[in-house]
Amino acid sequence: xxxxxxxxxxxxxxxxKALIQALAARHAEGGIVxxxxxxVAEPKTKNVAAALKKLGCGVKTLVVLAxxxxxxxxxxxxxxxxxxxxxxxxxxxxxLRSRKIVLxxxxxxxxxxxxx
Numbered sequence: 186x187x188x189x190x191x192x193x194x195x196x197x198x199x200x201x202k203a204l205i206q207a208l209a210a211r212h213a214e215g216g217i218v219x220x221x222x223x224x225v226a227e228p229k230t231k232n233v234a235a236a237l238k239k240l241g242c243g244v245k246t247l248v249v250l251a252x253x254x255x256x257x258x259x260x261x262x263x264x265x266x267x268x269x270x271x272x273x274x275x276x277x278x279x280x281l282r283s284r285k286i287v288l289x290x291x292x293x294x295x296x297x298x299x300x301x
């Protein structure tokens with residue numbers, strides 16, 4: 186038996202365009218919530234769940250940050266169907282999979298720079 190390399194490289198321009206179209210579709214249906222910043226004082230799941238509920242986010246929520254935040258990572262990892270991603274790591278699949286997206290201002294600026 187021969188082992189094969191099954192890696193398939195997807196073109197970067199198509200990936201970028203897919204992400205832009207996915208974000209535009211989610212914005213058109215009102216699925217993006219824009220906030221100035223999304224931080225927590227202490228890494229408690231209860232606080233983050235209450236903040237997301239206050240923002241109107243239910244299940245399948247995607248929180249997009251510009252830079253990693255250890256407290257927020259700890260607080261969100263125990264909430265089912267809540268993903269925490271950096272703006273540089275965001276892809277079209279995760280955008281389309283989520284119903285609500287919480288997008289911070291610095292993350293939006295990073296996404297704009299990434300799109301251009």
